[in-house]
Each structure stands twice: as structure tokens, then as C-alpha cells.
Amino acid sequence: MGAGAAPLPVPAPANNRRRRIRRLSNAARAYLLVVPAAAFYIAFVIRPIILTAQYSVYNWDGIKPATWAGADNYVEVFTNPKLVGAILNSFELIIYFSFIPVVLALFAANVIRGIARSRLSGVARTVLFLPQVIPLVAAGIMWSWMLSTNGTVNQLLRAVGLGFLGRAWLGDFDTALPAVGVIGAWVQLGLCLILILAGMSKIDPALYEAARIDGAGPIREFFSITLPSLRQELAVAITITVIAALASFDIIYISTQGGPGNSTLVPGLQVYYLAFFDREIGTASALALTLMALVLIVVLPLQRILRGRDG
Amino acid sequence: MIVSKPEKWLGRVLLILLMAVTIVPFISLFITALHPSGTYPAGLTWPETPHWENFVLAFQSANMLQLLWSSALIEIAVVPVSILIATLTGFALGHLRPPGGRAVFIVFILGLTLPLEGIIVPLYYQIREMGLLNTRWALILPLIGLFMPFAVTWMRAHFINMPPDLSEAARVDGATTWQLFWRIHVPLSIPAISSLGILLFLWTWNQFLLAVVLVSDPEKRTMAGALGAFQGQWGTDIPLLCAGSLLILTPTLIIFLVFQRQFVSALLQGSLKG
Numbered sequence: 001m002g003a004g005a006a007p008l009p010v011p012a013p014a015n016n017r018r019r020r021i022r023r024l025s026n027a028a029r030a031y032l033l034v035v036p037a038a039a040f041y042i043a044f045v046i047r048p049i050i051l052t053a054q055y056s057v058y059n060w061d062g063i064k065p066a067t068w069a070g071a072d073n074y075v076e077v078f079t080n081p082k083l084v085g086a087i088l089n090s091f092e093l094i095i096y097f098s099f100i101p102v103v104l105a106l107f108a109a110n111v112i113r114g115i116a117r118s119r120l121s122g123v124a125r126t127v128l129f130l131p132q133v134i135p136l137v138a139a140g141i142m143w144s145w146m147l148s149t150n151g152t153v154n155q156l157l158r159a160v161g162l163g164f165l166g167r168a169w170l171g172d173f174d175t176a177l178p179a180v181g182v183i184g185a186w187v188q189l190g191l192c193l194i195l196i197l198a199g200m201s202k203i204d205p206a207l208y209e210a211a212r213i214d215g216a217g218p219i220r221e222f223f224s225i226t227l228p229s230l231r232q233e234l235a236v237a238i239t240i241t242v243i244a245a246l247a248s249f250d251i252i253y254i255s256t257q258g259g260p261g262n263s264t265l266v267p268g269l270q271v272y273y274l275a276f277f278d279r280e281i282g283t284a285s286a287l288a289l290t291l292m293a294l295v296l297i298v299v300l301p302l303q304r305i306l307r308g309r310d311g
Numbered sequence: 312m313i314v315s316k317p318e319k320w321l322g323r324v325l326l327i328l329l330m331a332v333t334i335v336p337f338i339s340l341f342i343t344a345l346h347p348s349g350t351y352p353a354g355l356t357w358p359e360t361p362h363w364e365n366f367v368l369a370f371q372s373a374n375m376l377q378l379l380w381s382s383a384l385i386e387i388a389v390v391p392v393s394i395l396i397a398t399l400t401g402f403a404l405g406h407l408r409p410p411g412g413r414a415v416f417i418v419f420i421l422g423l424t425l426p427l428e429g430i431i432v433p434l435y436y437q438i439r440e441m442g443l444l445n446t447r448w449a450l451i452l453p454l455i456g457l458f459m460p461f462a463v464t465w466m467r468a469h470f471i472n473m474p475p476d477l478s479e480a481a482r483v484d485g486a487t488t489w490q491l492f493w494r495i496h497v498p499l500s501i502p503a504i505s506s507l508g509i510l511l512f513l514w515t516w517n518q519f520l521l522a523v524v525l526v527s528d529p530e531k532r533t534m535a536g537a538l539g540a541f542q543g544q545w546g547t548d549i550p551l552l553c554a555g556s557l558l559i560l561t562p563t564l565i566i567f568l569v570f571q572r573q574f575v576s577a578l579l580q581g582s583l584k585g
Contacts (some may be wrong), residue, residue: 041459
């Protein structure tokens with residue numbers, strides 16, 4: 001299908017048939033190229049999704065024959081306080097994994113753009129992106145140590161006379177979840193920054209000049225020019241970081257294992273515990289499917305915003 | 312932009328503060344790694360004598376040579392295969408555009424939002440049935456499948472944006488589709504392909520959950536998975552753990568710093584054009 005092909009004169013029937021055969025064989029050949037990727041995707045992504053749905057309506061310990069459970073596992077997911085708590089925790093993490101990094105990145109990008117020619121702007125981009133490339137496991141290990149009783153965070157607090165605030169941040173019921181969230185914010189800032197900077201570089205500088213002439217201050221300028229122009233980039237940044245929050249696993253597995261109590265338990269971790277320690281495959285699968293559905297419910301509306309500008 | 316002086320300086324100071332917060336954990340990790348093995352050093356304090364041998368010790372106790380070899384084997388299997396099959400699919404869906412191709416593409420896109428935890432349970436039983444638990448294949452095969460949504464989206468976007476004149480000229484000269492692909496499209500796609508390769512390399516290196524669930528032997532895992540096992544074993548020896556973490560994360564930093572430009576452009580285009 002050549003884009004923009006000129007309209008052809010009405011073809012004779014015989015010609016038409018030959019063309020249809022050729023088009024069919026072209027399509028078949030094109031699909032032949034799709035087969036290997038589709039095979040891997042179906043075998044290791046699609047099939048497991050379907051199986052998750054199937055497991056979720058059975059009681060199964062992984063060994064003995066499974067028995068029909070109907071909606072029981074889903075009732076469990078939405079009534080057991082531990083599982084509901086895990087889901088709520090993951091939503092609370094959105095504040096730290098998504099909202100805070102996006103706000104900080106908007107601020108940092110504004111500054112970096114203002115000093116575009118200085119060396120600081122290039123260094124800042126590189127430095128702020130570093131946490132994005134290291135394994136999350138390493139980020140978890142670093143910060144577990146930073147946030148421990150004897151760690152750098154408490155040392156800094158003591159240095160500024162706030163030592164009384166010091167505690168084992170990841171071991172305290174009140175601070176464990178925000179502390180895990182700080183690790184996430186630290187990781188995600190660089191991604192948000194790079195996306196927002198890319199968006200800002202596409203904004204026409206004439207818009208700002210016009211705004212200045214009209215007497216708009218920097219704050220007005222930010223809200224009426226910068227923010228609306230970044231809609232697409234913000235949608236992408238929020239999508240990626242929200243998925244990272246709802247589906248968090250590595251950082252929490254390393255830093256708190258879901259504790260103390262269940263104060264940092266999240267669905268991803270709980271699926272792992274249920275399936276591989278408690279041997280409750282059905283409940284684990286129901287929670288897994290709920291997690292996939294929640295991600296879609298939160299993320300799909302964002303895609304509408306993203307597509308909005310492309311028409 | 313015209314910005315007033317105090318506003319500008321305040322901005323710079325806050326930016327530098329943000330950079331400091333980003334860097335301090337790395338410094339803390341490094342300094343802690345230099346303390347005597349088995350001690351609990353207090354925050355940021357330089358040791359009386361830096362114990363550089365901790366890095367050697369961590370290298371040996373984590374059996375790092377074996378780990379590097381294992382990771383290399385996994386990378387060598389995952390990255391080229393993923394790139395090859397995603398490029399073929401991207402070419403088919405982005406250039407040849409058969410009828411129904413759009414629907415196929417949407418099925419691939421849906422995988423972009425998928426949390427790995429959602430499918431880890433059946434994946435375990437599937438790999439067990441295949442008799443591949445605790446082998447490198449248990450990581451290689453699912454990783455290729457899991458990379459397909461991003462890799463296909465990325466290569467398709469690349470082929471869609473390629474100017475059509477070149478392919479039309481080649482067609483006129485009588486090139487077959489296969490020749491068109493290998494002689495024109497692939498050579499022109501080297502930048503896109505190498506960016507994708509860098510991303511897939513890092514994502515494989517950093518993959519954790521699959522390794523934890525499917526491969527219990529750390530010496531057959533990816534690097535991040537091995538670090539998880541190392542933490543389990545040496546979690547109480549903080550300086551050694553820090554040294555081990557540094558050894559495992561440094562290659563990712565080097566790759567990023569060397570390929571920074573491709574890396575960032577890959578990430579941007581992959582996520583914005585998807």
C-alpha cells in the first residue's frame with residue numbers, strides 16, 4: 001500500500017483478480033517476517049496471561065489436583081486486609097515514584113533550560129540520569145545502607161541539629177513506605193527530566209517572547225505555555241513511573257521485604273510470596289490479574305491524553 | 312529566556328542540591344566499601360586506611376568471573392535474537408504494512424504496560440514443564456518474549472519514519488523485498504538498531520525478578536539477580552556487600568557514559584513515538 005498512490009483507473013476483472021492474488025501473497029510474505037517475534041511473544045507473554053486468568057479461578061497448591069474456586073480468590077483479594085493493604089500501598093507509592101519526580105524534573109528542566117549554554121546543564125543531565133541505568137537491586141542496597149540507623153541520612157540530620165528525628169527509616173512502621181518511596185523518586189527523576197527536556201526543546205521561543213511582551217511573569221509563563229506544551233511528554237513520564245509504582249518489586253524485595261509488618265507490602269511482592277512460599281497459586285494469580293487490570297485502568301486514560309495532540 | 316539574577320542563582324543552587332542528593336548514595340557506597348570487612352562504619356566517614364582489597368575479596372567471594380561469563384552468555388543469546396526478530400517484524404509492520412498489520416501491532420503495544428509479576432506464576436510452571444528451571448534458557452527465552460513489545464514498537468516507528476523514496480528507487484531497479492530489507496533498510500537502520508541493543512543489554516543485565524524465581528543458582532543468573540543472591544549471603548558484611556554492588560553496577564555506568572547520546576535518544580524515541 002504505497003502511501004499517497006494516485007487513484008488508478010478502474011481495472012479489468014481479470015487484472016483485478018491477479019492483483020488480488022499478488023496482494024495476498026505479499027501479505028503472506030510480510031506476515032512470515034512477523035512469525036518469529038510473535039512466536040516468542042505468544043509463548044512467553046500471551047500464553048502466561050491466559051494461564052494467570054485460568055489459575056485465578058482454581059484452588060491449587062502447585063502439586064495436588066486443582067479444584068474449582070469460582071470468584072473466591074478475587075473475594076479474597078478484595079476483602080483480606082493484607083492484600084487490600086498491598087494494593088493501597090502501591091497506590092501510595094505513585095506519589096513518590098511519579099508525582100514527586102515529575103514535579104522536581106519540571107523544576108530542574110526549567111533551570112537547565114535557563115542555563116543551556118553553561119557546562120552545568122550538561123553535567124546535570126548526565127548526573128541526574130545515572131540512577132536510571134544501574135540495577136534497581138543496587139539502588140536498593142545503596143539506600144538500605146543510607147537509611148539505616150547508622151547511615152548517611154541520620155548522620156546528616158545530626159550534623160544540622162535534627163538528630164532527634166533520626167531512626168531506622170526502613171524499619172519504622174510510620175516511615176518505611178515513604179522511605180521506600182524516596183528510593184523510587186531517586187531512581188525515576190532522571191527519566192522524567194530527560195523526557196521533559198526533550199519536550200521543552202520543541203517549544204517555540206517566540207511564544208515566550210510574546211508572553212513577556214504581554215507582561216506575563218515566569219509563573220504565568222510556566223502554567224500557560226510550558227505545561228500545556230509538555231502534555232505528551234508528561235503523559236509518557238507519568239505512564240512509565242505509575243507502572244513502576246504499581247508494579248514495584250526489586251527495590252522493596254531488597255530493602256524491606258514488605259516489612260515491618262506489612263507496611264511496605266505491594267502486590268508484586270505478595271504475588272511472589274503467595275505463589276512460591278504459601279503455595280496459594282489461585283490467590284496469587286487473582287492478585288496478579290488484578291494488578292494487570294489496575295495498571296491498565298490507570299494507564300489507558302493517560303494514553304488518551306497522549307494521543308489527544310496527535311489527533 | 313530573560314531571567315532575573317536572584318531567580319537564576321536560586322535555581323542553580325537548587326539544581327546543584329538535587330545533583331548532590333543523586334550522587335551521595337554512590338559516594339556513600341564507595342566509601343563504605345573501603346572500610347574493614349565485617350565492620351559497621353558510620354555513614355560518610357573516610358576509613359583510617361582504605362581497604363582496597365575489599366573489591367578483590369568481593370570479586371572472589373561472589374565468583375565474579377563466573378558471573379560475568381554467565382551474564383555474557385545470556386546477553387549473547389538475548390540481544391542479537393531480540394534485535395533480529397524485532398527488526399523483521401518492524402520492517403513488516405512499518406514498511407510492508409500488510410492488511411491487518413495495525414491490529415497485530417496493537418497486540419504488541421498492549422504488552423508495553425504489562426507488569427512482569429502478572430505472568431511470573433504461569434511462567435514458572437511453563438519453564439518447569441519445559442525442563443529448563445535453573446538453566447540460562449529459563450532467562451533467555453522469556454526475556455526475548457518480554458522485550459518484543461518495546462523492540463517491535465521501536466523498530467516499527469523507525470521504519471515508518473524512513474523516507475519512502477529510497478525503497479521506491481530500489482523497487483524500480485528490480486530489487487526483491489528481501490534485497491530491499493538487507494541492502495537498503497538494515498544498513499540505514501544501524502543507529503536505531505544499536506540504540507535498541509544498548510537498552511536491551513542493560514535491561515538484561517538488570518533483570519531481577521525472573522532470575523530470583525526461575526534460577527536458584529546465582530552463577531547462572533543475570534548480574535542483578537546474582538547481586539540479590541550476594542546480598543542474601545553477605546548481607547551482614549556491609550563493606551563487602553557495598554564493594555560487590557559497586558563491581559556489578561559500574562559496568563552499567565560505563566556503558567551509559569560511553570553511549571550516552573544513543574541511549575537517551577533511544578529512550579526518548581521509543582517512549583514518545585510508541
